[in-house]
Amino acid sequence: MNTSSNFRIACVMVGLPARGKTYVAYKVCRYLNWLGIKTQIFSVGNYRRQIAGLHPPPTFFDIHNQDGMKKRHEAAEIALNDMIKWYLEEDGIAGIFDATNSTKQDREWIHRELTKLDVQVLFIESICDDPKIIMSNIKDVKLSSPDYENLDPETATEDYMKRINHYEAFYETITEEDLTYIKLINVGSQYIINMIRGYLESRIVYYLMNLHTRPKRIWFSRHGESLYNLEDRIGGDSGLSPRGEQYALKLPEIVKQNIGDRPLTVWTSTMKRTIQTARHLDFPKKQWKALDELDTGVCDGMTYDEIAAKYPEDFARRDEDKFNYRYRGGESYRDLVLRLEPVIMDLERHENILIISHQATIRCMYAYFMGLSHEELPYARIPLHTIIELRPKAFSCEEKLYKVDVGAVDTFRPKGQGARVLKNDTFVCESVGASGEVSDGSKPILPISPIASKTLTNEA
Amino acid sequence: MNTSSNFRIACVMVGLPARGKTYVAYKVCRYLNWLGIKTQIFSVGNYRRQIAGLHPPPTFFDIHNQDGMKKRHEAAEIALNDMIKWYLEEDGIAGIFDATNSTKQDREWIHRELTKLDVQVLFIESICDDPKIIMSNIKDVKLSSPDYENLDPETATEDYMKRINHYEAFYETITEEDLTYIKLINVGSQYIINMIRGYLESRIVYYLMNLHTRPKRIWFSRHGESLYNLEDRIGGDSGLSPRGEQYALKLPEIVKQNIGDRPLTVWTSTMKRTIQTARHLDFPKKQWKALDELDTGVCDGMTYDEIAAKYPEDFARRDEDKFNYRYRGGESYRDLVLRLEPVIMDLERHENILIISHQATIRCMYAYFMGLSHEELPYARIPLHTIIELRPKAFSCEEKLYKVDVGAVDTFRPKGQGARVLKNDTFVCESVGASGEVSDGSKPILPISPIASKTLTNEA
Numbered sequence: 017m018n019t020s021s022n023f024r025i026a027c028v029m030v031g032l033p034a035r036g037k038t039y040v041a042y043k044v045c046r047y048l049n050w051l052g053i054k055t056q057i058f059s060v061g062n063y064r065r066q067i068a069g070l071h072p073p074p075t076f077f078d079i080h081n082q083d084g085m086k087k088r089h090e091a092a093e094i095a096l097n098d099m100i101k102w103y104l105e106e107d108g109i110a111g112i113f114d115a116t117n118s119t120k121q122d123r124e125w126i127h128r129e130l131t132k133l134d135v136q137v138l139f140i141e142s143i144c145d146d147p148k149i150i151m152s153n154i155k156d157v158k159l160s161s162p163d164y165e166n167l168d169p170e171t172a173t174e175d176y177m178k179r180i181n182h183y184e185a186f187y188e189t190i191t192e193e194d195l196t197y198i199k200l201i202n203v204g205s206q207y208i209i210n211m212i213r214g215y216l217e218s219r220i221v222y223y224l225m226n227l228h229t230r231p232k233r234i235w236f237s238r239h240g241e242s243l244y245n246l247e248d249r250i251g252g253d254s255g256l257s258p259r260g261e262q263y264a265l266k267l268p269e270i271v272k273q274n275i276g277d278r279p280l281t282v283w284t285s286t287m288k289r290t291i292q293t294a295r296h297l298d299f300p301k302k303q304w305k306a307l308d309e310l311d312t313g314v315c316d317g318m319t320y321d322e323i324a325a326k327y328p329e330d331f332a333r334r335d336e337d338k339f340n341y342r343y344r345g346g347e348s349y350r351d352l353v354l355r356l357e358p359v360i361m362d363l364e365r366h367e368n369i370l371i372i373s374h375q376a377t378i379r380c381m382y383a384y385f386m387g388l389s390h391e392e393l394p395y396a397r398i399p400l401h402t403i404i405e406l407r408p409k410a411f412s413c414e415e416k417l418y419k420v421d422v423g424a425v426d427t428f429r430p431k432g433q434g435a436r437v438l439k440n441d442t443f444v445c446e447s448v449g450a451s452g453e454v455s456d457g458s459k460p461i462l463p464i465s466p467i468a469s470k471t472l473t474n475e476a
Numbered sequence: 477m478n479t480s481s482n483f484r485i486a487c488v489m490v491g492l493p494a495r496g497k498t499y500v501a502y503k504v505c506r507y508l509n510w511l512g513i514k515t516q517i518f519s520v521g522n523y524r525r526q527i528a529g530l531h532p533p534p535t536f537f538d539i540h541n542q543d544g545m546k547k548r549h550e551a552a553e554i555a556l557n558d559m560i561k562w563y564l565e566e567d568g569i570a571g572i573f574d575a576t577n578s579t580k581q582d583r584e585w586i587h588r589e590l591t592k593l594d595v596q597v598l599f600i601e602s603i604c605d606d607p608k609i610i611m612s613n614i615k616d617v618k619l620s621s622p623d624y625e626n627l628d629p630e631t632a633t634e635d636y637m638k639r640i641n642h643y644e645a646f647y648e649t650i651t652e653e654d655l656t657y658i659k660l661i662n663v664g665s666q667y668i669i670n671m672i673r674g675y676l677e678s679r680i681v682y683y684l685m686n687l688h689t690r691p692k693r694i695w696f697s698r699h700g701e702s703l704y705n706l707e708d709r710i711g712g713d714s715g716l717s718p719r720g721e722q723y724a725l726k727l728p729e730i731v732k733q734n735i736g737d738r739p740l741t742v743w744t745s746t747m748k749r750t751i752q753t754a755r756h757l758d759f760p761k762k763q764w765k766a767l768d769e770l771d772t773g774v775c776d777g778m779t780y781d782e783i784a785a786k787y788p789e790d791f792a793r794r795d796e797d798k799f800n801y802r803y804r805g806g807e808s809y810r811d812l813v814l815r816l817e818p819v820i821m822d823l824e825r826h827e828n829i830l831i832i833s834h835q836a837t838i839r840c841m842y843a844y845f846m847g848l849s850h851e852e853l854p855y856a857r858i859p860l861h862t863i864i865e866l867r868p869k870a871f872s873c874e875e876k877l878y879k880v881d882v883g884a885v886d887t888f889r890p891k892g893q894g895a896r897v898l899k900n901d902t903f904v905c906e907s908v909g910a911s912g913e914v915s916d917g918s919k920p921i922l923p924i925s926p927i928a929s930k931t932l933t934n935e936a
Contacts, residue, residue: 205670225678314713
């Protein structure tokens, strides 16, 4: 990334409660971490709960409640200090300060403290005056806050609305002309963008403009087993093996059974094996060069054994840091993430996309949605002849696997393993029928920060 | 690109005279054409001049001047009809309608006519209340308009200010909530973005947010002559030849003489030959994977003769349509343009960048700044051991070449030529000394459309 060693940015959320601030913070955090930019959320609500306890009454948030005001400011101060410590001691790059920051005075204080340290400050204000959106936000997210544990939903909603009213009494939307900010108005219907200068600010703003909150599903499949897979060779542009062809033939039925009649679009790479895999699917198709498999440079067409023999040092280095290892004349997983960034941006904009691509590329995209770290990413299990369905939710991503009963080699190579565990073995499908659903766990998100991961509300 | 066959978009400019609308139209036009999206500007001012003649008095633009109003509306109607004809008969994708479009009524009419035909309408309003910017815009651009031919600058400026006053009397900024628009306020200090939905809309908006108008220079150099260059081989990751090393050694001096003391940043690809070429330059450096040479797939490491012998049909196909030809398992120039898009976006944001890259990649970037067509792009002359300096201006790009007196092979292969014209010949430098300036022509822009290219004002 274009970030010099001293570059730091703070995304400071602004907005009334239940305006989706934490959702935005969470998405930006995940996106930047995926790009390799060290990012962490500092949620003032969590600090406030530590100071003032759970279940605060709505009047705690009244501007005339001096004790409440004092404790909330104290929480904000500790959170900001922790964020600053994180920049200085842990080489943090992008801190996200999640709170209502609802007055000019609050913002002036944060801006002053951060610019002192040469941290660029980007305010992200979420504005929403659609009561339906606010209510659904309260029901979907807020009632699961620790503040409302063991409370019946109706009482909790009423309580929460009262809390919002207290905030509304003194809320000041951003009008400070000299601040860098983006206002997100009514979930993407309008944006106001002020004084954006830096590269990273501009990336974040573009990302925010691509987000939408309509429910969506994405399906990933690797190409059917290829001739190179059979020979344990990497790279190349070989066609499908007979079993790969079988998988391609079965795909339309699997898609019909599991994806149904949605208006699907199929994206493939430009490589033979993905195009062949998609060819019996009767949907609009798009070929993306960006979905091509990781370029293995001089190792293209070799087996892992051959690589280990010819480039033993490289082979060992790759095992040490698989994410950053770049094949001679080829790519690293880190390169791949950058190459796939426009695909992710497009995926954020769209619903109902089936992507037929390759092991390494799907690992990168899967990692984005599932929040895998750069250490985990290159080892994600993306088996052949399996459709992975993802349903991104506000703060998690549900995953389902549809395995197809056509055998295939297993191309997974665990860390530290010289070559594949089982060579050319036949993968025995566990499922019964053509599309048995094997796993259906709603995977929780990975912790973003020790404190932020505990809960998802931010009001201080 | 993600444009289905029926997809069409119109960028409709909005703004008072001298607010930089035509500049924005021109930049968007060039950017989209470069990406492969057929784009054309329809400038109502040119139609108005055809109908009402040159040198209209300021009162022609008075809202109470019925004859003036009638002629101006007539001009807008013909322009819009021509644009519609262009969509329907010439498969146009992105029409740019350049006029003041300064009332709700104007915009409603355009929006209605275009949405009837399923054309997405993006209004681009340029707002500026800084008198200095407006005056410099009048002086730099407007006084060269055919409307003011043979008039002394002072009289022309006065006349133009009166014209603006007539527009100001009835100007209505966009407030129509249901329209898709971006407002550009005071050259990048603020943006308001409303109801952006589509992919291309979002790309254009992002591009506009990256534009700035500070004067800038960009320098391109290919790597020094490589060992593969000597053998006439393409691709690979070879190091520099002895003459290539000489070039690398001379670079710091050339840079000092011609680029001076500017705070330069050097971007290279990740390939040995560009990194080696840059290694004596004492400036901050950044390696971009996106700047790597065009991937020639299975032909990597071969000579053109070998390719012609082994893949004669491919070789012929490449000559027929070099821009679209994709090497087996490799890339086309079209792929390269997409890969380089983020680099162009970054170049728009920055000043004083020296890029050390490769023949094909520099061709693509050069084509963007010089407005070359996709037919011309793959044949652009980018010789070895030469620094190309570009100074982008509002409507043109100045070019200077600094040749360095270190011989190198000529890797240029003209259309239809089986292999290089001169093999391994030594390039004789025409310049005297280390950095003789060989060419210094301010190249005019290529015509954007038969009418638009004639002049650069748009008021109707």
